[in-house]
Amino acid sequence: MLDALLSGAHQLFTLATMLTMLVGVVAGVIAAAIPGFTITMAIVLTLPLTFAMPPLQGVATMLAVYVGGYTGGMISAALLGIPGTPSAVATTFDAYPMARRGEPGRALGIGIWSSFFGALVSTFVLIVAAPPLAMVAVKLGAWEYFSLIIFAMTVVASLVGKSMLKGLMTGCLGLLIATVGSDPMMGEPRFTFDLSLLANGFPFLVVLIGVFAVSQLLQEVEDAEQVKQGKKLISANVVFKPMDAMRETIARPLNLIRSSLVGVFIGAVPGAGGSIANLLAYDQAKRASRHPDSFGTGTPEGVVASESGNSATSGGGLIPMIALGIPGSAVDAVLMASLMIHGIGVGPRLILDHGDIVYGMFMAMMLAAGMVLVVCLFSMRLFLRVTDVPRSIIVPVVLVCCVIGAFALNNRDTDIYLLLCIGIVGYLLSKLDYPLAPLVLGVILGPIAETNLRRALMSNEDWMLFLTRPISLTLLILALISVILALRYRFKASKRQPSQT
Amino acid sequence: MNAKASSQTARSTDRANAWAHIVLNGALALLFAYLFLRAGSLPESAWEPLGAGTFPRLILAVLILLNLGIVAKQVPRAVHSPRLPAGSTRQWLWRHRLAFGVLGLFGAYTLTVPLLGFRLASFAFLMLVQYLLGARRWRSLLIALAIALTFSFGIYALFQSVFSISLPSGILG
Structure with missing residues (x-):
């Protein structure tokens, strides 16, 4: 382990890596601060730029964008009342009133420190939890792996969106999209209809860009009135007292740790991620508070809960990815893809075969959290300007970046056409309230699921083994429970609110 | 716009939404059924019990059921919500x-x-x-x-x- 740690440190602490990480942090903060530009979009578009880098430098740069993004989302949430990313929704509840009251500097300061501590706690949990989990996971057979993917898919489908049927439908659609092209065991072409467009299947990155960038950007320009009139920033002078903000943040250790742990846990559950964690952490903090009524009026408690909660998901999401090869969110899926592009197999053996990269990632997380803190505390005033960029500039520029990203992966023209098709399908599905995260996880998990299913049956033709091997059975039962719980919850919710349409 | 009129619009967009689902998911169910039949002609393998077509067919079967389920859920909504006022499609497109x-x-x-x-x-x-x-x-x-x-x-x-x-x-x- 010490060898791997030192080798990871050796690769990480080079001038080139530190420099690209710093650029990544700044880019992440800026991108997430711009309303309509999400963290996922930023990471997806960073991926093509990392092709030319060594594996650890590429992943570390993307992690820097990720960690920076969680802090950046807070800027527009606090100053405009618009969450820059979905993971900063709860931040608007208290940071915005605080800023309106004339304390924007205090709101931002507390937010930055909470993000930092959240990221730190989550990295700590990651370091403690991932290696032992991987040691267990290495012993899993093909049966357990297939059941694990079934479990992950049902959890995603039941957590995301309003309708379980729709979540399952997009998840399965993702699995189906992954089967286009040559089959993983025999290389037999499937569903290609002899078209050169489909001959290579749908590359994962193209699906991701189409779904998370193109279709989302189209939604950004839907409201014709809103596009034309920009919203003004809070004009009051921002007074920044970093040390006071730190004292105020660590004066709430219980809230900080509880919210961070909520974030870590939610991040580790496939599909949940930051957009849920901030709301849950906020809710928990409100319940535990002695002054629950002060929440929503600009209390520092609320800012601490939301910001440490969403930043902590970054480490949590890496736990299943590093230990099991199953990404916890779309962002983790991109990180996984970036390793796979460099020919590194991601799965439970990752930590054994490429310990240097895994420990390098742990250190990169910490380093990125520190960089975000320094960058934000010293140049906050510059970042305040970016929330002013109008959509008429953001939308076309990011769309051009999408085309570059889709093309640069394989230098294939057909990938650009596929991007258009996926973008249209994604836009159509999201207009009809279909959650898109299950689709992306389906695309990345599809080949893993199929290979394991076929490998399991190759070694023994008995289908009953999925039900008689204890771990596999447990996972399938958990999958069933997650479906039942979700259905029950939805049934209750619909009873409480008899259709208000 | 008074409250009644706005609830009227909400209910009629409800209808449009339901029909959109029925058309999309119906079409998808048909497409998946076609692919299901087509996948049957994919070759079997000599070394393993599952051929190239089994996994896609498994997924397609689930997809067909899910899409039919969504259609079935939307039909009552489409039937019971009021008709769209004339010109609302054009309005929607304009918006x-x-x-x-x-x-x-x-x-x-x-x-x-x-x-x-x-x-x-x-x-x-x-x-x-x-x-x-x-x-x-x-x-x-x-x-x-x-x-x-x-x-x-x-x-x-x-x-x-x-x-x-x-x-x-x-x-x-």
Whole structure:
């Protein structure tokens, strides 16, 4: 382990890596601060730029964008009342009133420190939890792996969106999209209809860009009135007292740790991620508070809960990815893809075969959290300007970046056409309230699921083994429970609110 | 708009939404059924019990059921909600004009990148979309021009020299 740690440190602490990480942090903060530009979009578009880098430098740069993004989302949430990313929704509840009251500097300061501590706690949990989990996971057979993917898919489908049927439908659609092209065991072409467009299947990155960038950007320009009139920033002078903000943040250790742990846990559950964690952490903090009524009026408690909660998901999401090869969110899926592009197999053996990269990632997380803190505390005033960029500039520029990203992966023209098709399908599905995260996880998990299913049956033709091997059975039962719980919850919710349409 | 009228609109968009689901999911169910039949002709394997077609067929079967389930859930909504007032489709299309405009331009852009090359196609796309989304005065048009040049010719040069990735060069050679 010490060898791997030192080798990871050796690769990480080079001038080139530190420099690209710093650029990544700044880019992440800026991108997430711009309303309509999400963290996922930023990471997806960073991926093509990392092709030319060594594996650890590429992943570390993307992690820097990720960690920076969680802090950046807070800027527009606090100053405009618009969450820059979905993971900063709860931040608007208290940071915005605080800023309106004339304390924007205090709101931002507390937010930055909470993000930092959240990221730190989550990295700590990651370091403690991932290696032992991987040691267990290495012993899993093909049966357990297939059941694990079934479990992950049902959890995603039941957590995301309003309708379980729709979540399952997009998840399965993702699995189906992954089967286009040559089959993983025999290389037999499937569903290609002899078209050169489909001959290579749908590359994962193209699906991701189409779904998370193109279709989302189209939604950004839907409201014709809103596009034309920009919203003004809070004009009051921002007074920044970093040390006071730190004292105020660590004066709430219980809230900080509880919210961070909520974030870590939610991040580790496939599909949940930051957009849920901030709301849950906020809710928990409100319940535990002695002054629950002060929440929503600009209390520092609320800012601490939301910001440490969403930043902590970054480490949590890496736990299943590093230990099991199953990404916890779309962002983790991109990180996984970036390793796979460099020919590194991601799965439970990752930590054994490429310990240097895994420990390098742990250190990169910490380093990125520190960089975000320094960058934000010293140049906050510059970042305040970016929330002013109008959509008429953001939308076309990011769309051009999408085309570059889709093309640069394989230098294939057909990938650009596929991007258009996926973008249209994604836009159509999201207009009809279909959650898109299950689709992306389906695309990345599809080949893993199929290979394991076929490998399991190759070694023994008995289908009953999925039900008689204890771990596999447990996972399938958990999958069933997650479906039942979700259905029950939805049934209750619909009873409480008899259709208000 | 009074409360009654607004609830009326909400209920009629409900109907439109339900029909959209029925059409989309119905069409998907048919498509998946076709693919299911087609996947039957994929070859079996000599070394394993499952051939190339089994896993896709498994997924397709689940997908057909899920889509039929969604259709079944939407039919009562479609039947029971009131008719759309005349002209609401046109209104809806008008309200989404910018999104469709951007989508149309993006479609044209993706198709022309391989032909015209990245630089020209991106430059035209960036100018047109910025104009469409509101860059109409001299000052904003100048900003638009600067951005269009940076993200077409500038990015091309950056990728060429720094990342050594050649984006399509097209007619500029």
